[in-house]
Each structure stands twice: as C-alpha cells, then as structure tokens.
Amino acid sequence: MADIPERPPVMRGHPGTREISGRIASIVLKGQMPRFFWLAFLAAFLLVLVLFTTVAWLITQGVGTYGINIPVAWGTMLSNFVWWVGIGHAGTLISAVLLLFRQDWRASVNRFAEAMTLFAVAMAALFPILHLGRPWFFYWLLPLPNTHMHWPQWRSPLVWDFAAIATYGTVSLLFWYIGLVPDLAVLRDRAKNRAAQLFYGILALGWRGSAFHWARFDAVYYLLAVLATPLVVSVHSIVSLDFTYGMAPGYHSTIFPPYFVAGALYSGFAMVLTIAIPLRRLFRVEDLITKRHIDNGAKIMIAAGLIVAYGYAAEFFFAWYSGNPAERMMAWQRLVGPYAPFFWVMLACNVGVLQLLWFRRVRLWMPALFVISLLINLGMWLERYVIVVTGPSTGFLPAAWGTQSLQWVDFGVFFGTLGAFFALMFLFLRILPAITIFEVGELADERREA
C-alpha cells in the first residue's frame, strides 16, 4: 500500500503473445494446481453432497420443509433464484456490454466472468423448479400443444421467467463457447498428450486462425454481444415482474425492474471480485488481472450500489406517499418487525459498507476489498429475502399476518448451490483457460505498438 499509481495499467510489463499463451495454457495443460485448490474443491464437493441430500428431502417431504406456509408462500427458493440470476448479470455486462463500449480492460476478466454467468444461471434455474412442489411437472411451463390438456397462463411473468432464463442461458453459453474457440485451438496445439489434443481439438472446431476465420469470428462474436446486451436488462426485469404483478404490499412497485437490474449488477460485480481477487493471487496473474480491473469493478459497484440505495429510499418514501395504510405498515414492519434484523444488516452491508469504496486505498487493498465484496454478497441476498417475505407476511389483513422462518433445508439448499457453483468454477479453472489468451495477446500487441 506504499505507492499507488494514479491509474493502474490494464497490463503490467510488456509480455509477448507467445509468453501470454504459454503462461495461461500451462495452467490448464500442466495441471499442477496448488494444494489449496484441491482442498477448496473438496469442500465445494462436500457441499454438493449436502445439496443432493437436501433436495432429496425436499422432494420427498414437500415444500413445507423450508418454512413456507400461507400467507408467506414464497421463501428462500425465490430469494435464492433472484440472487443467483443477479450474480450472472455482471458476467454478461463485462463480456458483452463492455465489448460494445470498446473497453479494453475487460479482456483479462471476461472469460471467468462468463463462466460465472453460466454456472450462476444454472444454479438459479434449480430454484423455481424446486419451488414448484412437484418438480417433475416443470415441463408444464413449456408451450406444449394443448393435447396435454394444460396451457400455461401467458400473462404470468412466472412463465416468462422460464423463457427468459432459457434464452439467457443459451445466449450466454453460445457467447462463452464462441469466445473460447481460438483459445481451445491454442490448447490443442500446445497439448503434449493425445487425449488432451483430441479433447481440445474436437472442441476447437478445426480453428486454424486464418484471416477468414478471424473475420467470421469477429462478426459472430459482435453479433452475440449485441444479442446478449439487452438480456442484461430484460432477464432481471422479468424476474422483478414476478413481484410487481403481485398485489402484496411491498411487491407492487414500478421501480422494481431498473432497481433489480442495478441490484443484479451490484451483487454480480461483488461476486466477480470475490473470484478475481483470490484467482489472480493463486495463479500469479497479477500482471494480467491488474489493480485497474479491480478498481474498475469496485467503481461499477459504487454506481450500482448508489442506484440500489436510491431504490431503497424510493420504496420507503412512496410507501408513505401512497397514503395506503397497508403499504405504510409494511414499510414500518421492515424497520421494526420480525425481519428487522435482516433489514438492518442488509442496509449496513449494501449502503454502509459500500461507502468504504469511495476511498481509493480501500479499493486497491485486496484483503479489504475481498471482505467488502463478501459482505455485499450477503447484503444482496438479505435484500432479496427481505423483499420476498416481508410483503406477504404483513398483507392487507392484519388478522392473516404470518412469518416464514428459516429451516435447515433453506440453508442446505443455498449452501449446496454455493458448493455446486464453486465446484463448477474449480473444474472450469482446471480444464479451460480462465483468462482469454487471444484478447490479452491482442492487448499486449496494441500496448507494444503504442
């Protein structure tokens, strides 16, 4: 912390393209992961077992096992769903939106951020299915021919969710895979054993790196970025409509779509930093994922966090301004009711802790920033939980008020998906290049020419 340059560079030193290819590819091809890596993978895998056990219990015993009942019929399955979808958005923002805005600093972080998006969306998709109660009927949400004697309610955003998440997952997967192709070819060419050559060779789709290939690649990659960009906004807007369509106090608020999108970016960037800070240290790539990336990520968190704080203020002001006693009571119950401890911790994390990021020294001090990003992740989970449960728990009829209390199934499923998410991330780090070789190489060339 002795000296901090005014604006840290996007890349430290002047490494050549060959050097960059060699360094990044060797992480995957040599496979000499530090012991910590395997211990962390083991811990994540144990949590996956917890997930399987809890889900088996949930399916056999029913949704009542996670504490929901009338009037609070939505519990952590919904808040987990919103939280995980939100985590994914930062990856799309970094990979697609920053590409369209020609931001060169995205190059080192976009690959693992995209992987984060994919795995987060996969985790998110689990929750609405588990919440169905009879998850084996999940395909009823599909637009099947009505010979099945059922037809989904197309005016319901819960059905739109299905299409939104499926589209988001598909586009994210395509975008991620297309971006991987040139790097897979590098791994294919550098691999020493036959199995690796075959594995990466099949995935590389015959990439030769000709001018023709690059021209096609650029066109498709740009097109996918254009397709993915509106999804950053549309997916979480549709998620927010799940609430705004509901008439429960605290649910029906028109600011929810942009406020949810901002919240998604806020928690998503917190997760990007949660992963990037140990990753750059673990694989000794501090010269490629520099403090500039970390600083920019923290600045985006400030912007998104302030919009979220504006959303909190707007919710409270309009609850009062509505003149509606039920809305006013719901807002008051958030402050002093049974969920007040969650609310105040959420406020402390999302608004209080955020203020530390105004200080440049804090933004560039990795241990502090890592803790802050964890706290913001916690705060954003609490935010979704508070939104989901406080509305129905203090509805229009005080005689019908009730609460949802967290059960071991809530924790089991949530921490289980955290384990599954990180286990997938570890597998990704082991078998695919976490940093985009060709884009970082291009950046290095540009810097040398400059």
Added chain:
Amino acid sequence: MTRAGLILAVCGLALAVPAGVFGEGPALAGGWLAAMVFCLGLSLGALGLGHIHALTGGRWGERLQPPLRALAMGLPVALLLSLPLVLVPGALFPWTAPAETLPEVVRAKLPYLNLPFLYARAALCAVAWLILALRFATGARGGAESVVSLIVLALTVSVFDIDWLMAPEPEFYSTIHPLIAMATMMTGALAAGLIALDRRGLETERKDDLGKLAFGFLLLWAYLHYMQWLIVWSSDLPHEIHWYLDRARHGWGWLLGAGLVLNIGAGVALAWRSVRLRRFGAVAALLLAGQGADVAWRVLPAMPGPGWAQAGAAALALGLWLAALGLLRRREARHA
C-alpha cells in the same frame, strides 16, 4: 434562435390572450407548466450528461461539452419561467382545496403536499441547480465534484418530478416516475446538443458514436416507460390505471400517437446507419420533438383544458425561453 423564439412567443400570445379573456386561466397554467418542465429538463439533462462524461471520459463527450454548457446556462431562464406558476397553485394542485373536500388517501399525504413545504422544496432545488449550473459553466471537473453533482441532481430531480408532475394527480403514485423524468431530460438534452453540433459540422466517426449513444438513451427512456405501463396495466388498480386512461381519452390519444410516431421514427433513423449519418441534425430534431411530445403527454392531460389554450401558453413560454437563450448566446459570442 432569438427571432424564432419571438415568433413562437407572439403566436402563443395570440392564443393565450383570448384564453385569458374567456376565463381559461387554469388551462394557461397547465400549458405553461409543460413548457417549463421541458425547458428546465433540457438544462438539467445537460448537467447530468456533462457530469457523466466528466466521470467516464470518452471521445463522445468532448465535442458535446460546449452545447451542454450552453443548455445548462439556460437554467436561470427556465427557473424564471417557473415563477408565474407559484402565483396560481390552485390551477395546478387539486389538494390546495379545503382538506375536508379531499379523498381520504390524499388527506393522508397533506404533511407533504402543502404549499409552504412545496415552495421550500422548490427553492432548495432551485438554489442547488443554480450552484451546479454556475460551476458547470466553467467546465465539469470530474472526480468528487461530478459524483456529488450527480447525486444532488438525482435527488432534486426526483423531488421536482414528484412535486410538479405527480402531485397534480395526488391519488396517483409510481416509483419509477422520477426515473422516467431523468431519462427524458437526458435524452432531450442530448438531442438538443446534437442539433447544435450538427450545425457546427461534425466528422462522420463522431456522428456515428453520438448517434448510437442517442439510440441507447432512447432505449432507456422507452424501457422505463414500458415497464411502468406494463406493471400498471397488469395490476389494473384504480389509482394507477386512471393515469393512462386520462391520457388516452378526450383527444389525448392523438398526442400519445404523435409522441410514439416521433420517438419510434427517431429510433428507427438512429438505428439505421446511413440515415443517422446523412440526416444527423434532422434525426436529432425528430428525437427532441418526440421527447417534447412525451413531456406534453405526461403533463397536460392532468390539467384543465381546453387544449388550444394550453398550447398557447406552452408556445409563449417556450418562445420566451428560446429568445432569452438566443440573447444569452449572442452576448457570450460578443464577449468572446
């Protein structure tokens, strides 16, 4: 600009005088409010855009700063325009009627909706905006000053929107409403800035970038509007849906249609590369007109008619604002 403004003002006066004579004073107040919201919005939008650029940097804003500064300098004129409205609160705000005649839900809001508090908030916003505009006149500095300016702008514009655009219909409330106002202000200011830049000549690459940026702002504005409509339509609650029903009936549907045609037209032209490059100024003017129509559609249906009297007052206020802005520009050019 001065001459065009004066001609518009005279046309507006030709309608406003008979309106006043035939006792349509409240309609004049409504039209005047719409023009004031539009003019003030352009200055506030310019402040917002200028500070965003000061923070993010980028070539898109370098050429844009001078026209944004000129727009921001029009802020005192727009504030002066708002003064006559202070004299006729009864024409704008139904809650100034005796409390016992108001619905219960409105009575519950009276600690906020009362004239002394409203004027105090308006004065506070005006002082904050004047300070921001004066500092912006010498150039946005970026860093902490721009951050603080943007936070102050977001809060004061929200208060302004609630007080002058939402409060005329006191039973209605929508939490996204202030964000729509912010989006309109910035889209309008950007369009006005692009018109000014086009007249001075702009290289193709900059036109392309700024055209895409304008398209982005238009999409943001459309997104916010669409979300409000979708949520209100889906819930069909009486206190919300009337906001739309009032804006679709009594001839206001035409204004809605005009706004849609203008904004969609601007959107298509901005997305079409050859059109946005060849007809840059015209496309920006289309966008500005579309945003103006949106302001009129949001403000006027809440006010007492008739429409011709509202149009007269709006033209008069807009003309005076344009003429004053032209005079300011001429004076600045003389000093330079």
